[in-house]
Amino acid sequence: MQGSFKQVCKSFLVGKKTKLFLPIAILLGIFQLSQAQTIETLKRIENDSVYIDFINPYLAPIEIKLSSLDSTKTFIKGNSYGVLKHMDTLKNALILPVNRVKDTSKINLKRFIQFKANFGDPNSKIDRTYEYSLPFPRGKRYKIIQSFGGNFSHNKPHSKYAIDIGTQIGDTITAIRPGTVFFVKEDSTEHCRTPKCVDKGNKVLILHDDGSIANYVHLDFDGALVAVGDRVEDSEPIAISGMTGFTTIPHLHLVIHQSRGISIPFKFKGQNTKKLKKGRFYKRKH
Template sequence: MERPYFIGLILLIINSYCFGQSVKRTTVLKNDTVYISFVNPFLVPLELHLTPLDSTKGFTKVNPYGLVKYKDTLKNAVALPISKIKDTSAIDVTRFIEFKGTFGDPNSQIDKDYRYSLPFPRGKRYKIVQSFGGKFSHYKTHSKYAIDIGTQIGDTITAARPGTVVFVKEDSKEYCRSSKCADKGNKIIVVHDDGSLAHYVHLDFEGALVDVGERIEDSQPIGISGMTGFTTTPHLHFVLLKAGSVSIPFKFKGQKRKKLKQGRYYKRVHGPSWIPAPKND
């Protein structure tokens, strides 16, 4: 007899920072084994890597990898003996396996020649406080090609490229000077037509001006700068990622050097000024 259970799961998804999100799952009991499947609720493909813990690998079976599209299911991803479970209606899967999940499709063809708009309004001028390869925090795979722009709390953040909003976090008021606060950073993630993902990080509490699923245009105001997460000063952390949470280099319109220079001020003079579309009466 099969008994389905529909239970929310907190899954750790690793991008430019770590953050928790609800990933749906279905649980079926059959022949003294519990089979757990995962459903992707995000508007972007999700790569899942599953590994049994050292203490459970003797009896835990997993499907170690899955590329799961929006609303699709990684079926029977985990199989557990019912004898190892006290309550099948409330299974803590993290007691049995480790998760790693990243946004993006590894088969996407990223447009390496695309020129982005600086992510603040035209006419504004800001200092680059950390550029590509910055020694403070831009030296890991997910941050090597990130830039930190010295915005102040309350400043407007604009879209660097058209795309679709796939993730919004704006519920945090916390920050600290160590990576233990990385998951406290408010952020917006936008997927572009070529599959690349832009992360706008350290936004203000309730500082998102867009919603998940919304299509946004170049230079559209999307958020309010803040000071949340792993930071020592107010700024916008902007990074472009491909599948696997791998940061990739990019250039802005009018940029001549390979990267913006740390410590230098840059004024936005290129790209459109945002004019909202007229509302239909």
């Protein structure tokens, strides 16, 4: 039931060199960063101005958009947009007059800007013809409990083309396509029936070679079988299914995003219809 990762900065502080926490808007599976994996910042003071750079430590590209507040638009400057690959820097992302900052050693950026960021490069050429493997071992058979456009939670841009597969706690989840693991969350034991638990879902995110991103969600506590930086192959075991986050029953939530957290339709090998049908069982043969 979880999906995309449109990001909105709630609060963050910048010191001389520090890590910038980017909490994400919570809305039916919108992705939330952990404190262990954050965008970094660099700060310097020159000619009565504070210059702040953003650095992307992730193995996936990030598109960043900054906008000034109504109260700061008359004096705020900077490079307000960038698509950053791994370890790229958005130089002079924010330029503040020193006299507008009470304490330059610890700057609360939410007082000056709105911050939005999404994983993915909008210039990527997504392969819409690619046929994926089902996300479980060959010979296994599972029921689809929600498909594309499901009324319960697959009705927003970030989740429209998601599927929920009725796995049980402890089942093995496999990669649907080769790619690079760039985010892992496996520290949660919580779930509930309301969106307040949406950030509690354990997950693995994998970047494919064409720039698309696979999200495997509701995994078990300590259930990742891969680590950030791993290159995984098609059908390789990557996680253990669980029941974490915003969910009413154990299942795997699978969705593929292009940039800006937009879900895209996808097809599995051997699948004749445009989408898997709710209530139907599917056995992996390929």
